[in-house]
Amino acid sequence: MPRILIVEDEEIIRSAVRKLLQHAGYEVADAGSVEEAEDKHDPSEFDLIISDLRLPGAAGTELIRRAPDTPVLIMTSYASLRSAVDSMKMGAVEYIAKPFDHDEMLEAVEGILARQPQVSSSAAQPSSDRADAGSPDSDPASIMFGHCDAMQKVFTLIRKVAPTETTVLIQGESGTGKELAARALHLMSPRAARPLISVNCAAIPESLIESELFGHEKGSFTGAVSARTGLIEAADGGSLFLDEIGELPAEAQARLLRVLQEGEIRKVGSTQSRQVDVRMIAATHRNLKAMTRTGDFREDLFYRLNVMQVRIPPLRERQSDILGLAQRFLQRQGEKMSKPGLNLTPEAMRALERHRWPGNVRELENAIERATILCDSDLITPSLLDLDGEGGDVNIPETLVDGNNEQAPSREAEATSDLSLEDYFQHFVLENQDRMSETELAQKLGISRKSLWERRQRLGIPRKKSSGN
Numbered sequence: 466m467p468r469i470l471i472v473e474d475e476e477i478i479r480s481a482v483r484k485l486l487q488h489a490g491y492e493v494a495d496a497g498s499v500e501e502a503e504d505k506h507d508p509s510e511f512d513l514i515i516s517d518l519r520l521p522g523a524a525g526t527e528l529i530r531r532a533p534d535t536p537v538l539i540m541t542s543y544a545s546l547r548s549a550v551d552s553m554k555m556g557a558v559e560y561i562a563k564p565f566d567h568d569e570m571l572e573a574v575e576g577i578l579a580r581q582p583q584v585s586s587s588a589a590q591p592s593s594d595r596a597d598a599g600s601p602d603s604d605p606a607s608i609m610f611g612h613c614d615a616m617q618k619v620f621t622l623i624r625k626v627a628p629t630e631t632t633v634l635i636q637g638e639s640g641t642g643k644e645l646a647a648r649a650l651h652l653m654s655p656r657a658a659r660p661l662i663s664v665n666c667a668a669i670p671e672s673l674i675e676s677e678l679f680g681h682e683k684g685s686f687t688g689a690v691s692a693r694t695g696l697i698e699a700a701d702g703g704s705l706f707l708d709e710i711g712e713l714p715a716e717a718q719a720r721l722l723r724v725l726q727e728g729e730i731r732k733v734g735s736t737q738s739r740q741v742d743v744r745m746i747a748a749t750h751r752n753l754k755a756m757t758r759t760g761d762f763r764e765d766l767f768y769r770l771n772v773m774q775v776r777i778p779p780l781r782e783r784q785s786d787i788l789g790l791a792q793r794f795l796q797r798q799g800e801k802m803s804k805p806g807l808n809l810t811p812e813a814m815r816a817l818e819r820h821r822w823p824g825n826v827r828e829l830e831n832a833i834e835r836a837t838i839l840c841d842s843d844l845i846t847p848s849l850l851d852l853d854g855e856g857g858d859v860n861i862p863e864t865l866v867d868g869n870n871e872q873a874p875s876r877e878a879e880a881t882s883d884l885s886l887e888d889y890f891q892h893f894v895l896e897n898q899d900r901m902s903e904t905e906l907a908q909k910l911g912i913s914r915k916s917l918w919e920r921r922q923r924l925g926i927p928r929k930k931s932s933g934n
């Protein structure tokens with residue numbers, strides 16, 4: 466039975482994670498600080514350490530140095546990519562942003578343990594060997610669901626291309642599973658034990674994207690008070706997933722081309738270049754080829770990225786997968802909300818099959834989540850799925866309007882019924898942005914992260930830049 470050490474100073478979180486993992490069958494020990502962990506236990510004897518980043522005394526990342534052969538999963542309350550990236554650079558195998566839900570934590574733990582070489586009596590492998598070990602256990606079919614012919618073809622392509630160094634361009638509408646496909650490509654590659662850094666090019670303000678991706682030297686622009694490593698460098702040895710690549714501004718496109726051509730990055734404000742070894746995976750819902758014709762996307766960059774193309778079909782072209790996906794989400798949501806044994810009525814199944822699914826798998830996932838919250842018996846009916854309310858792209862969960870959603874603050878619900886969509890959007894984002902990641906906000910609103918980002922710009926509520934951590 467795998468042994469896990471939790472290091473977290475907040476008692477409530479520590480005991481919640483401990484119970485969750487014990488319930489899932491792991492043997493768990495815990496401590497409130499790095500020092501206590503070392504006094505009470507030998508961290509290197511565990512199969513996995515899960516640690517908060519900020520702790521009284523030494524930081525959680527210190528455990529990476531003190532137990533070099535044990536994978537460390539870092540939890541950070543500051544849902545900032547920055548602190549997570551810094552942890553990855555120091556050798557953490559993964560990070561998870563608080564607040565996380567139970568499924569996310571269990572998935573992260575299972576994924577890390579599955580990727581570790583089986584412990585044997587021989588000495589642990591040096592980390593460089595580990596990086597080459599790949600992840601033979603992972604398969605696209607275990608990461609994403611898809612029985613239809615089109616998805617089987619996608620999986621075959623992923624299996625073939627993943628072990629290579631080839632740059633991959635994933636194309637597909639919003640919500641089709643491009644990010645999952647990128648994760649599968651990384652996990653099945655020899656780089657699986659190294660970081661996968663995911664960047665949504667649409668979600669980073671244009672003025673900051675170059676410095677975020679490539680890093681900057683101190684004083685290279687107003688506000689650059691210290692030198693900073695970019696996300697590409699942080700992915701060194703691993704993979705970089707550039708989501709919404711079509712939104713990359715022209716200057717950043719030129720710099721990225723250089724990385725792809727020469728394997729070199731130059732920080733903003735620097736005259737020196739540095740070699741990096743990064744496998745590039747890009748995704749877009751746009752027609753990049755058409756964008757090259759209008760001059761919105763560099764043609765040379767397009768050809769560099771488009772070495773291998775994986776197209777994820779929209780859900781309406783995967784008719785035979787709809788019910789399988791729905792059952793899978795129903796089971797997951799049922800477990801999460803302690804409502805086991807939920808079933809779709811035959812009418813609900815027909816409604817799911819008839820729907821056009823403009824928001825693809827994400828929309829289906831949201832519909833099932835909403836129905837699971839609302840249902841009073843163990844039968845999911847068409848009215849609970851509420852598939853007829855196709856208005857704009859902001860999909861207000863009825864539960865919020867009715868004030869029945871346990872997950873939303875009650876005053877939120879009281880206030881929403883008279884609000885316009887824009888007001889509702891603004892209200893919801895302002896209320897929840899400090900405790901939810903952009904992905905969670907977008908999911909709750911039923912829109913893509915790109916759409917969230919665009920609306921933030923339009924309504925003048927840009928995402929707060931976190932202050933370093």
Ligand SMILES: Nc1ncnc2c1ncn2[C@@H]1O[C@H](COP(=O)(O)OP(=O)(O)OP(=O)(O)O)[C@@H](O)[C@H]1O
Nearest residue numbers: 609610638639640641642643644645826827913914
């Ligand atoms: N084949 C699948 N099996 C299980 N879950 C899936 C599948 N495809 C997508 N999902 C789920 O649907 C949601 C959207 O997927 P994902 O974020 O990968 O889509 P995307 O194409 O990257 O979207 P966007 O372009 O808006 O970023 C996620 O919660 C993901 O877990």
